[in-house]
Amino acid sequence: MKDKLPKLNSKEAEKLLFENGFILDRQRGSHRIYKKDNKRMVIPYHSGKILHPKIIKELFEILND
Numbered sequence: 001m002k003d004k005l006p007k008l009n010s011k012e013a014e015k016l017l018f019e020n021g022f023i024l025d026r027q028r029g030s031h032r033i034y035k036k037d038n039k040r041m042v043i044p045y046h047s048g049k050i051l052h053p054k055i056i057k058e059l060f061e062i063l064n065d
Contacts, residue, residue, distance in 0.1 A: 005053055005056045005057060005060070006056070007050050007051075007056075008050065008051050008056055008059075009047070009048060009049060009050055009051065010032075010043050010044065010045045010046060010047065010049070010051060011047065013043050013051060013055075013056070013059055014032070014034075014043060014045075016059065016063065017034045017036075017041060017043075017059075017063075020036070020063050021036050022034040022035065022036040022039075022041065023035060023036065025040075027045075030044055030045050030046060031043070031044050031045065032045050039062050039065070041058070041059060041062055043055065043059075
């Protein structure tokens with residue numbers, strides 16, 4: 001059985017990134033780009049909406065590296 005990914009909104013994802021040393025590099029429209037060393041993560045920032053599972057999966061892959 002697959003492990004279920006948590007349902008996160010953009011604010012919760014941003015908090016996880018900041019807790020793991022990422023900084024907000026720039027923003028273009030509703031997309032915020034976070035960087036740490038040579039890693040980059042783009043989060044679409046729509047308040048209150050749940051992020052797509054592919055984005056959440058990519059987030060946890062980057063955080064677990």
